[in-house]
Amino acid sequence: xxxxxxxxxxxxxxxxxxxxxxxxxxxxxxxxxxxxxxxxxxxxxxxxxxxxxxxxxxxxxxxxxxxxxxxxxxxxxxxxxxxxxxxxxxxxxxxxxxxxxxxxxxxxxxxxxxxxxxxxxxxxxxxxxxxxxxxxxxxxxxxxxxxxxxxxxxxxxxxxxxxxxxxxxxxxxxxxxxxxxxxxxxxxxxxxxxxxxxxxxxxxxxxxxxxxxxxxxxxxxxxxxxxxxxxxxxxxxxxxxxxxxxxxxxxxxxxxxxxxxxxxxxxxxxxxxxxxxxxxxxxxxxxxxxxxxxxxxxxxxxxxxxxxxxxxxxxxxxxxxxxxxxxxxxxxxxxxxxxxxxxxxxxxxxxxxxxxxxxxxxxxxxxxxxxxxxxxxxxxxxxxxxxxxxxx
Ligand SMILES: *[C@@H]1O[C@H](CO)[C@@H](O)[C@H](O)[C@H]1NC(C)=O
Ligand SMILES: *[C@@H]1O[C@H](CO)[C@@H](O)[C@H](O)[C@H]1NC(C)=O
Numbered sequence: 001x002x003x004x005x006x007x008x009x010x011x012x013x014x015x016x017x018x019x020x021x022x023x024x025x026x027x028x029x030x031x032x033x034x035x036x037x038x039x040x041x042x043x044x045x046x047x048x049x050x051x052x053x054x055x056x057x058x059x060x061x062x063x064x065x066x067x068x069x070x071x072x073x074x075x076x077x078x079x080x081x082x083x084x085x086x087x088x089x090x091x092x093x094x095x096x097x098x099x100x101x102x103x104x105x106x107x108x109x110x111x112x113x114x115x116x117x118x119x120x121x122x123x124x125x126x127x128x129x130x131x132x133x134x135x136x137x138x139x140x141x142x143x144x145x146x147x148x149x150x151x152x153x154x155x156x157x158x159x160x161x162x163x164x165x166x167x168x169x170x171x172x173x174x175x176x177x178x179x180x181x182x183x184x185x186x187x188x189x190x191x192x193x194x195x196x197x198x199x200x201x202x203x204x205x206x207x208x209x210x211x212x213x214x215x216x217x218x219x220x221x222x223x224x225x226x227x228x229x230x231x232x233x234x235x236x237x238x239x240x241x242x243x244x245x246x247x248x249x250x251x252x253x254x255x256x257x258x259x260x261x262x263x264x265x266x267x268x269x270x271x272x273x274x275x276x277x278x279x280x281x282x283x284x285x286x287x288x289x290x291x292x293x294x295x296x297x298x299x300x301x302x303x304x305x306x307x308x309x310x311x312x313x314x315x316x317x318x319x320x321x322x323x324x325x326x327x328x329x330x331x332x333x334x335x336x337x338x339x340x341x342x343x344x345x346x347x348x349x350x351x352x353x354x355x356x357x358x359x360x361x362x363x364x365x366x367x368x369x370x371x372x373x374x375x376x377x378x379x380x381x382x383x384x385x386x387x388x389x390x391x392x
Contacts, residue, residue, distance in 0.1 A: 037216070037369055038113035038161055039092055039100050040145075042138045043170035045119035045339060046220065047088050050079025052119045054104035057131040061120045065315040067303055067325050071342050077315075081119055083302070083335050084342030087220065088115065088168060090349030095166075095369045103141055110145050110152075113165060122175035123198045123205070135171055139205055146212060162213040166368050169206075170220040172198055172257075176249040177225070191249055199256040206260075210268055216368045217273040218352065221257065222250035224284045229301040230337035233310025240299075240308075242287075254280055265362070274368055276352060278359035286333055286344070293347065296331035304337045312337040 041047050045063075052062050063069075068077040071084030079102070080086050092100050103114045118133035125134045133141075149158040175198045179185050189197075206217065225231055226243035235243040257275070264271050290298035301309025303325045313320040314336035326332060335341040340348075351359045354366045 036096050036112075037371075038111070038165035039088075039095060039097055039168065040113045040142065040165055040214075041088050041100060041115040041117055041168045041170075042135065042142075043117040043168075043220075044121045044132075044172075044174050045081040045117075046170045046173070047086060047115065047117040047168070048079065048081065048102075048119045049086065049088070049100070049115045049117070050102040051104045051115070051117060051133060053079040054102070055118070055131075055133060057120070060312060061128075061131055063119065063315065068315050070325075071329065073342070081336065081339040082342050082345060083329050085345060086342075087170070087345045087349045087352070090346050091168070091353060091365055094349070094353045094366070103145070110149055111161075114145060116141050117170070120174055121171060122178065123171055123202045124175050127175045127178045132174075135201070135205060139208060142209070143212070159213055163215050164371070165214065166216045166218055166365065167209055167214045168218040168220070168365075169202075172202070172222050172253050173225055173250070176222075176246065176253070180246060180249075191252070195249065195252045195256055198253060199260060202257065203260045203264075206264065207268075210264075210271060215270050215272060216363075216371075217261075217271070218365050218368060219257065219261070219273065219275045220348070220352065221254040221276045221279050224280060224287065225250045227284070227287050227298075228338050229299070229304065229308040229310040229334050230312055231310075232299065233307045233337075251280060272363055272368060274352065274360050274363045274365050276355075276360045278355070279348070279351070282351065282359065283348075286347075290333055295333050295343070296328075298333045300326075300332070301334045301337050302326035302329050302332040302341060303335060309334070310337050 053064050063079055063081045064077050066077055067083065069075070069080060069082070069084065073084045089099055092098065097112050100113050100115045101108045103116045108114060116133065116138035118138070120128045120132040121134050121138070122128065122132075123135045125136055127134065146158065146162060149161060152158075153161065175194065179189070179194045224242060224247045226235070226245065226247035231243040231246050232240065235241060258277055261273050261275050265273065286293045286295065287298035290296060299308055301314070303309065303314035303323060305311040305313045305320060305323045309324075311320050313323040316323060329335070329341055330343050332341050333344050352365050354364050
């Protein structure tokens with residue numbers, strides 16, 4: 001038997017002290033008892049990871065045929081409207097979460113969050129009605145997830161998961177595209193009416209999520225829609241320029257949404273958000289000066305047909321089935337007539353994750369996930385790294 005009291009050599013005491021200190025600092029930096037927040041995603045094809053593979057829809061609303069998904073990451077079509085990963089895949093990676101699965105996937109687990117997005121979906125239920133999972137339906141699906149989490153984890157733990165999760169919303173483009181494609185609706189509603197209806201419904205939905213316990217919201221604002229290859233090709237000016245009337249709707253939407261979020265920030269006491277106020281102008285710049293961002297072509301779709309690859313035929317099995325695919329995807333901003341490449345998605349995700357206030361604010365996604373201001377998290381990590389260097 002060894003005596004309970006031992007005299008330790010001084011070097012061992014020092015090592016133990018150092019270790020204790022390291023453990024304390026480490027727990028400050030990564031709080032091991034707290035897991036990474038869950039990630040819930042709502043929206044359209046910009047964030048759909050395959051829900052449309054499970055619904056009754058038209059071929060153009062699916063991305064389940066090659067060459068979709070051809071990049072090395074998946075190396076097969078997954079339902080993502082991209083040659084590979086999309087923005088939310090990169091964000092999940094940065095947050096140290098696994099890839100967030102589609103809600104419709106059989107026996108999917110909700111513990112890390114889930115993705116409700118559906119290609120073609122709009123904020124308004126009348127947008128492409130019958131062939132998409134519209135936003136109100138996505139919100140109803142979220143309610144079933146809350147019930148199932150409560151049953152699985154118990155009320156208190158489920159409430160904690162809901163309150164700490166990040167809710168990412170990327171939707172609106174299809175409301176404007178479907179409006180512009182419908183002469184009947186244009187007779188009844190002005191563009192201002194449509195923006196008002198979209199923003200009104202979106203605001204109510206955000207409030208609805210807040211009432212359910214959601215606290216941290218991320219928004220990808222709309223891109224210069226008139227510069228998508230499909231819209232460039234549809235520009236009545238036919239001079240190869242972006243279709244400005246369409247982009248203006250996107251700008252009006254972004255400004256109105258920003259206004260709503262600013263007021264929510266004042267009214268709803270625990271509401272935290274990341275809004276990509278610099279995204280539109282950033283992407284506009286990438287499109288017009290692609291070389292500055294490491295691209296060669298900001299105009300043409302890598303996959304498609306017709307002028308600018310604007311005929312939405314990528315993957316075939318669509319209204320027009322002949323298509324061409326470029327040889328070097330990494331040169332292109334646009335993958336198909338409506339959607340960006342994996343390379344573009346990574347750049348967008350980088351901006352959303354830890355971009356400066358001029359791109360995304362008042363929080364960036366890193367700040368939302370770590371429940372802290374960006375600089376504070378970095379201070380702690382720096383302190384930890386310094387100490388580890390000292391310990392070596
Ligand atoms: C929501 O959209 C509907 C059309 O689907 C519209 O009639 C209604 O006024 C909108 N609600 C708000 C609050 O804007
Ligand atoms: C791809 O490269 C091949 C061989 O160099 C060439 O024949 C073909 O035209 C290229 N395709 C495109 C779409 O650029």
